[in-house]
Amino acid sequence: MSLLGFEGVSFSYNGKPAIDGLSFSVGRGELLSVFGPNGSGKSTLLRLACGALRPGAGSIKAGGRRLDGLAPRAQASLAAYVPSEPYVPFDFTALDIALMGRSPLLRWWQDYRPDDREAALRALDACGIAALAGRGINSISSGERQLAFLAQALAGGAPLLLLDEPTSHLDLKYRSAFFETLAALREGGLSAIVVSHDLRLAAAYSSSALVLSGGRALFHGPAGGALAPELLARAYSMPPEAAARLA
Amino acid sequence: MSSGKAAAALLALAACAALALVSGPAGADPDIILNIRLPRVLAAALVGAALSVAGAILQGVLKNPLADPYIIGTSSGAMAGAAGAAWLGLGPLSPLFYLLVGGGGLGATAAAYRLARIKGRTSGVAMLLAGVAVSSFLAALVMLLVSLDRSRGLPLISFLLGTVRAFEPAALAALAAVTLAGSAAAALLGRQLDILSAGEEGATRLGVPVERMKLVLFSLAALLTAAAVAVAGAVGFVGLIVPHAARRLFGPRHAGLAFYSAVCGAGFLMLADALARTAAAPAELPAGVITALAGAPFFLFLLRRSPGEDRR
Numbered sequence: 001m002s003l004l005g006f007e008g009v010s011f012s013y014n015g016k017p018a019i020d021g022l023s024f025s026v027g028r029g030e031l032l033s034v035f036g037p038n039g040s041g042k043s044t045l046l047r048l049a050c051g052a053l054r055p056g057a058g059s060i061k062a063g064g065r066r067l068d069g070l071a072p073r074a075q076a077s078l079a080a081y082v083p084s085e086p087y088v089p090f091d092f093t094a095l096d097i098a099l100m101g102r103s104p105l106l107r108w109w110q111d112y113r114p115d116d117r118e119a120a121l122r123a124l125d126a127c128g129i130a131a132l133a134g135r136g137i138n139s140i141s142s143g144e145r146q147l148a149f150l151a152q153a154l155a156g157g158a159p160l161l162l163l164d165e166p167t168s169h170l171d172l173k174y175r176s177a178f179f180e181t182l183a184a185l186r187e188g189g190l191s192a193i194v195v196s197h198d199l200r201l202a203a204a205y206s207s208s209a210l211v212l213s214g215g216r217a218l219f220h221g222p223a224g225g226a227l228a229p230e231l232l233a234r235a236y237s238m239p240p241e242a243a244a245r246l247a
Numbered sequence: 248m249s250s251g252k253a254a255a256a257l258l259a260l261a262a263c264a265a266l267a268l269v270s271g272p273a274g275a276d277p278d279i280i281l282n283i284r285l286p287r288v289l290a291a292a293l294v295g296a297a298l299s300v301a302g303a304i305l306q307g308v309l310k311n312p313l314a315d316p317y318i319i320g321t322s323s324g325a326m327a328g329a330a331g332a333a334w335l336g337l338g339p340l341s342p343l344f345y346l347l348v349g350g351g352g353l354g355a356t357a358a359a360y361r362l363a364r365i366k367g368r369t370s371g372v373a374m375l376l377a378g379v380a381v382s383s384f385l386a387a388l389v390m391l392l393v394s395l396d397r398s399r400g401l402p403l404i405s406f407l408l409g410t411v412r413a414f415e416p417a418a419l420a421a422l423a424a425v426t427l428a429g430s431a432a433a434a435l436l437g438r439q440l441d442i443l444s445a446g447e448e449g450a451t452r453l454g455v456p457v458e459r460m461k462l463v464l465f466s467l468a469a470l471l472t473a474a475a476v477a478v479a480g481a482v483g484f485v486g487l488i489v490p491h492a493a494r495r496l497f498g499p500r501h502a503g504l505a506f507y508s509a510v511c512g513a514g515f516l517m518l519a520d521a522l523a524r525t526a527a528a529p530a531e532l533p534a535g536v537i538t539a540l541a542g543a544p545f546f547l548f549l550l551r552r553s554p555g556e557d558r559r
Contacts, residue, residue, distance in 0.1 A: 090499040
């Protein structure tokens with residue numbers, strides 16, 4: 001059964017369509033890459049998938065139920081979001097950041113319990129940064145910070161991760177480390193939707209890919225197929241020769 | 248929050264209280280300590296605690312290390328209330344004075360909140376700008392009143408600068424209730440405030456009801472500030488620097504920060520007020536002058552050695 005399914009979903013910002021009749025689904029252990037030029041609807045897709053936006057038409061189903069019928073806390077424990085280049089003004093520790101991922105499981109007056117702490121430490125460990133648990137989030141490298149936010153998403157135990165250009169500002173080492181971590185998590189049964197401009201890297205780790213252009217799906221299928229030069233040339237409006245050299 | 252650190256902080260607070268109680272031009276006469284200094288030291292402690300907790304809340308919600316309790320218009324509204332009271336011929340011993348000052352503070356903050364609310368959302372930046380605009384407007388009104396009628400305006404000056412005075416037990420009890428309840432509420436909401444301070448979009452996705460939480464937190468800060476300002480005027484810098492110092496010493500998590508800001512703020516203002524009473528005796532300095540004289544250099548020192556918090 002699919003974890004999350006879009007069925008003919010459309011969404012407009014003030015009358016300007018951002019997503020137009022989109023259908024796809026993500027099953028357990030699947031990693032779906034979403035490609036497309038800026039403004040093609042990738043971030044809108046993620047906002048819809050985590051329930052922050054409601055579809056104007058069509059429906060989004062999570063485990064057979066409509067996503068917009070679920071309480072925010074239930075939505076949060078279904079899909080967890082990893083931001084791009086997170087900025088935190090105060091120097092919380094990496095463990096504090098990971099602990100915040102447990103919030104959807106708590107009532108508003110409750111503080112973190114010992115098992116929340118264990119889950120957060122496990123999540124940091126799964127991301128390979130257990131040794132940084134006590135370090136300030138602004139005193140570690142941006143790659144390590146990104147992994148701390150991945151740990152936050154993991155700590156809540158949501159089966160689906162939504163990642164918005166998670167590696168766009170990282171160097172090669174951390175890009176690779178980030179996707180390797182994702183691959184290991186996928187082995188453990190986790191699913192993810194990754195919006196990325198790292199086409200080749202993301203495709204190599206994905207089971208399927210979705211190429212968006214103007215809010216519509218130009219392509220939806222096995223990840224390798226998304227790298228076809230003609231397809232990319234059409235999606236990103238560039239000459240096919242140039243696309244062939246990029247992909 | 249480790250119990251060792253909490254005990255140490257409370258011990259330091261007790262030392263500050265003892266020092267504030269015995270210092271003064273009249274020395275350590277038990278009669279003076281009990282009847283004159285004790286209520287005033289208590290008032291200073293409560294005002295310092297209330298302003299510091301309000302500052303900690305606002306710095307967290309607005310994600311702005313320069314936020315202080317006065318940034319969302321509360322103190323200017325209270326000042327306008329005080330000016331209105333002075334204009335009506337009401338002195339600080341009338342209960343109506345406190346109502347006008349407290350109501351002015353809450354009303355100004357409510358106006359800033361309403362002005363900053365666009366399409367059901369109140370962004371931190373809009374709240375800051377609306378607070379600054381409302382503050383400037385009301386401050387100009389107060390200055391206008393002072394210029395038009397100097398005989399009634401001049402007594403306002405010491406209130407504008409922030410002075411801990413003598414007043415009735417009822418006002419002290421009200422301030423104590425607001426300070427204790429406000430600090431406890433801030434500590435209880437600490438976990439959600441942590442998440443909010445790390446980004447609103449992320450907070451929504453972590454299941455925090457962001458807009459409702461901001462309204463609650465702004466109200467809490469405004470209540471704490473209005474109560475403090477009604478008793479002591481606009482004592483500056485306490486609410487700005489104490490949360491920063493507490494954050495450096497005890498970490499950024501707001502549950503602990505609410506507690507430590509209250510303790511440090513109480514200690515700091517007790518000492519500042521004791522100094523204000525004794526430094527130029529028999530004359531009395533406004534406590535706000537002492538906190539700003541001590542606070543501004545300390546704040547610059549923090550700013551110069553602040554890794555991490557000034558990035559972006």
